[in-house]
Amino acid sequence: xxxxxxxxxSNSLFNLAFVSYIVAMAVYxxxxxxxxxxxxxxxxxxxxxxxxGAMATMLATGGALVHLASIVTRGMAADRWPWANMYEYxxxxxxxxxxxxxxxxxxxxxxxxxxxFVLAGAVLSMTSALLLFTEAGPVVPALDSYWITIHxxxxxxxxxxxxxxxxxxxxxxxxxxxxRRVARSDAEYGGSTVGxxxxxxxxxxxxxxxxxxxxxxxxxxxxxxxxxxxxxxxLAQREALSPVAFPLVPLVVVAAFVLIVWRDPVATLIAGSAxxxxxxxxxxxxxxxxxAAKLDAxxxxxxxxxxxxxxxxxxxxAIWAQEAWGRYWGxxxxxxxxxxxxxxxxxxxHARSTRGWRGRGAAWIGVLAFVALMVTYYAVNLFIVxxxxxxxx
Amino acid sequence: MTQTTAAxxxxxxxxxxxxxxxxxxxxxxxxxxxxxxxLRRMSTALKxxxxxxxxxxxxxxxxxxxxxxxxxxxxxxxxSGPGEATAAAFDALGLFDVFGxxxxxxxxxxxxxxxxxxxxxxxxxxVRTARRRPAxxxxxxxLTHHVELRTPLPPGEALDRAExxxxxxxxxxxxxAADDAxxxxxxxxxxxxxxxxxxxxxxxISFYVLVTGAMIGHTFGFTGQVNVVEGASFADTRIAYDLAxxxxxxxxxAHRGFVVELEDFSASYLETPSGTxxxxxxxxxxxxxxxLSTFMPTDFSSRVTISEGGEVVREEEVRVNDPLxxxxxxxxxxxxxxxxxxxxxxxxxxxxxxxxVILTEAGGFVWQGxxxxxxxxxxxxxxxxLILLPDAGFNExxxxxxxxxxxxxxxxxxxxxxxxxxxxxxxxPSEFQRDRGQQLPQPVILELGETAQVQGLPLEIEFTGxxxxxxxxxxxxxxxxxxxAGAGLMLIGLVPSLYAYRRRVWVEAHxxxxxxxxxxxxxxxxxxxxxxxxxxxxxxxVAHRLGAVEAPAPEPHLETTxxxx
Ligand code: HEM
Numbered sequence: 017x018x019x020x021x022x023x024x025x026s027n028s029l030f031n032l033a034f035v036s037y038i039v040a041m042a043v044y045x046x047x048x049x050x051x052x053x054x055x056x057x058x059x060x061x062x063x064x065x066x067x068x069g070a071m072a073t074m075l076a077t078g079g080a081l082v083h084l085a086s087i088v089t090r091g092m093a094a095d096r097w098p099w100a101n102m103y104e105y106x107x108x109x110x111x112x113x114x115x116x117x118x119x120x121x122x123x124x125x126x127x128x129x130x131x132x133f134v135l136a137g138a139v140l141s142m143t144s145a146l147l148l149f150t151e152a153g154p155v156v157p158a159l160d161s162y163w164i165t166i167h168x169x170x171x172x173x174x175x176x177x178x179x180x181x182x183x184x185x186x187x188x189x190x191x192x193x194x195x196r197r198v199a200r201s202d203a204e205y206g207g208s209t210v211g212x213x214x215x216x217x218x219x220x221x222x223x224x225x226x227x228x229x230x231x232x233x234x235x236x237x238x239x240x241x242x243x244x245x246x247x248x249x250x251l252a253q254r255e256a257l258s259p260v261a262f263p264l265v266p267l268v269v270v271a272a273f274v275l276i277v278w279r280d281p282v283a284t285l286i287a288g289s290a291x292x293x294x295x296x297x298x299x300x301x302x303x304x305x306x307x308a309a310k311l312d313a314x315x316x317x318x319x320x321x322x323x324x325x326x327x328x329x330x331x332x333x334a335i336w337a338q339e340a341w342g343r344y345w346g347x348x349x350x351x352x353x354x355x356x357x358x359x360x361x362x363x364x365x366h367a368r369s370t371r372g373w374r375g376r377g378a379a380w381i382g383v384l385a386f387v388a389l390m391v392t393y394y395a396v397n398l399f400i401v402x403x404x405x406x407x408x409x
Numbered sequence: 410m411t412q413t414t415a416a417x418x419x420x421x422x423x424x425x426x427x428x429x430x431x432x433x434x435x436x437x438x439x440x441x442x443x444x445x446x447x448l449r450r451m452s453t454a455l456k457x458x459x460x461x462x463x464x465x466x467x468x469x470x471x472x473x474x475x476x477x478x479x480x481x482x483x484x485x486x487x488x489s490g491p492g493e494a495t496a497a498a499f500d501a502l503g504l505f506d507v508f509g510x511x512x513x514x515x516x517x518x519x520x521x522x523x524x525x526x527x528x529x530x531x532x533x534x535x536v537r538t539a540r541r542r543p544a545x546x547x548x549x550x551x552l553t554h555h556v557e558l559r560t561p562l563p564p565g566e567a568l569d570r571a572e573x574x575x576x577x578x579x580x581x582x583x584x585x586a587a588d589d590a591x592x593x594x595x596x597x598x599x600x601x602x603x604x605x606x607x608x609x610x611x612x613x614i615s616f617y618v619l620v621t622g623a624m625i626g627h628t629f630g631f632t633g634q635v636n637v638v639e640g641a642s643f644a645d646t647r648i649a650y651d652l653a654x655x656x657x658x659x660x661x662x663a664h665r666g667f668v669v670e671l672e673d674f675s676a677s678y679l680e681t682p683s684g685t686x687x688x689x690x691x692x693x694x695x696x697x698x699x700x701l702s703t704f705m706p707t708d709f710s711s712r713v714t715i716s717e718g719g720e721v722v723r724e725e726e727v728r729v730n731d732p733l734x735x736x737x738x739x740x741x742x743x744x745x746x747x748x749x750x751x752x753x754x755x756x757x758x759x760x761x762x763x764x765x766v767i768l769t770e771a772g773g774f775v776w777q778g779x780x781x782x783x784x785x786x787x788x789x790x791x792x793x794x795l796i797l798l799p800d801a802g803f804n805e806x807x808x809x810x811x812x813x814x815x816x817x818x819x820x821x822x823x824x825x826x827x828x829x830x831x832x833x834x835x836x837x838p839s840e841f842q843r844d845r846g847q848q849l850p851q852p853v854i855l856e857l858g859e860t861a862q863v864q865g866l867p868l869e870i871e872f873t874g875x876x877x878x879x880x881x882x883x884x885x886x887x888x889x890x891x892x893x894a895g896a897g898l899m900l901i902g903l904v905p906s907l908y909a910y911r912r913r914v915w916v917e918a919h920x921x922x923x924x925x926x927x928x929x930x931x932x933x934x935x936x937x938x939x940x941x942x943x944x945x946x947x948x949x950x951v952a953h954r955l956g957a958v959e960a961p962a963p964e965p966h967l968e969t970t971x972x973x974x
Binding site: 323327341356362363372 | 451459469475729731884892904938
């Protein structure tokens, strides 16, 4: 049934896309370094930055097209929808994140300079796809239904959106920490959001932009200061953060994860070093990130985008379970995990409008929700026996 | 952070002095009022929500008895899992059945109470605001978003045209005559975005609908499992089911009584030679039982007929993902297997037993089951332990194995047990008392159609056929439509609650010579960035319709900052 030649070309296209994403990611980071961000959060690229940006966009777009071809040929090779095992699922997740990043985050919302981080997420997802590689083949009957098409495609769309949301949330937490640390030493610049509730109530006249602002904040575009100020304190933001912790934490987390899941020292070493590199890049990029308030708003918008899709995915899953197993909900680990993820994202949305939880509190729930998503996806499939585990690796 | 520490530091000092000031003890009414107030707080709801997620984590990682009872049993015995003591602690906390535990239900009740406490005032307020007509605007020039336009049109005409622009954007409108307007000029007050709060309320209400649907299904529904051999049938009555889970108030009269006959069952497999599959075990391995290929079921389906009053009313195929629904009862294909047909006779030709024995897979394409052959004389019962290799062969070590799941070369082994086996008990035959019985040393090996003598007993066994059996789940789900409606309401509510936003726009037209001076102003309660863009679009549209030019703004520097933001 499976066509080996098509399957092989799908694999080569995958590799090509993988390489383009890595190169695009590097160029995006290069672009970030040539971006100037004023305190109001309007990114301006220098000439080198603009050129790099255009190149990176081209690379990422080309990579996404090649990747799409890989996914389509995979489906043709197996003669079914190309999302029935974890390799395919991880691959599509990465593709979805890149496409969502390019179309929505970069084009529509104008946060193109953050795309390096989005691509990093996609590259990680593709790495896990490589580690979980399975030959193209048919599926067991329970997976052969149009509801699975609906259910899994919705789940994939939502998950890839949540990957991008996680990127924004993590960057928010980093930027917010930097802003707070600088605020503690420098009375002039007090950070942009932040954890809004902990600061004195924001005057209502700031309605037009961003979020509430602390006292003593001056809008450089409104008058004095201008770019000079915008530069002075953001660079202090980098100094306020530990250059050791930034590579170390991702290294430990990713290495532990890869070691536990795959027990492969080489993969652990590679993934760990890549994560450390990414951590260092984040540390370096802190001054160029938009203000924390903007990142917070960005994360919220993305999650608000993904949440209804996830809700729908869970519902479609329940309907599929009804058709396949005769019960719509049975607290099977996968179902429980998806519900848990859903609850946490609902918690995030609530925390965003609850005093005392706004800002960092909400962001941590957002991080937790993403961890839940990953656990539901990897741990439940790999370690826990349930009806869903016959979906296999 | 620092604030909270300071607060805890000072508290003991205040209430410390020699108990002279006892803390006030609130009365029951007050306690209740306080608890109610706390429950209605959003932060409480959030904490409850997070507590629920913790419960759900436990439910994911601790094996759940209703889902995998065997693992739970092993944990309790300490043969697997974290040990006996931990398992006992888990049991005490109800962790093996989180979703049935009292504290989980208490949490849900608290959350629902909190939700109700939030929703009632919200609904009241929503109804009030939704009914109110758009309010007149004051001091429009001071609002975040505003533009002034000059137009040759008279005020009435100008407002008419502006109204067309907002109507196209589906704003609610209200015209206020100059005499009633706060600014002393005729005004058009408009508003949009009640869908946000309305959607959010619908979304939260959908919980009640979903919970109701689930409860209806739980209490009035029925789920049963039944295994049928090809050619056999069962009736939709209570006793027909091997395992029945009726809801608490499921009326037994609700069993429909129709008869389902399994005409025929078919399974097809995809065979992949092991050599090309790096994941497969080597031949001779115990797991694959020496199979040279891996087999994956690609399709399996049951052809059934349904009869009512002795007459066939339906004939259909039931597959995974393609259940059969008849008269409010759904029939799902869930499992299948082989059921060798055997006949056991005494040597003088008396038939002791003739039936198909439902076997279950023991791994490696080997099937097992027990046939209770003679059970009348309690101390001289006979049981056959059957082992079926559907595709018998030998592996490299010369041990008998089954090479595939398909009955290509079936071989049936029957181990004969005699003695006080306890077959008369109301238990599955496979749980017969091995310790009280005696196993005959020589198993009987049969090919399909073959008859063999039992050594040491005056019995003979014939392997007469090898049909499939098919396992169905049969259910009645009266809450199904309520659940679907709840899910629909949830989605319909969720989308506007996240994307819609409340905003108001006012247009005020002052007479100005021949024409008028028009002020267009707006505010948004949420999604301010989006509104800023929308307002610009609206302002351009209105200006275009009025044939207007933008008037020099009274405070130019403020105007520019606004535009930038
Ligand atoms: C069963 C658990 C609950 C879930 C899953 C849930 C989910 C949601 C979701 C998804 C939203 C939309 C978020 C948004 O508009 O930004 C929302 C909004 C809201 N929820 Fe809940 N909710 C739950 C319980 C509650 C409870 C118990 C309360 C009352 C304390 C509550 C009060 C609110 C309020 C006031 C909003 C509007 C907030 C806003 O628009 O900013 N919810 N809820």
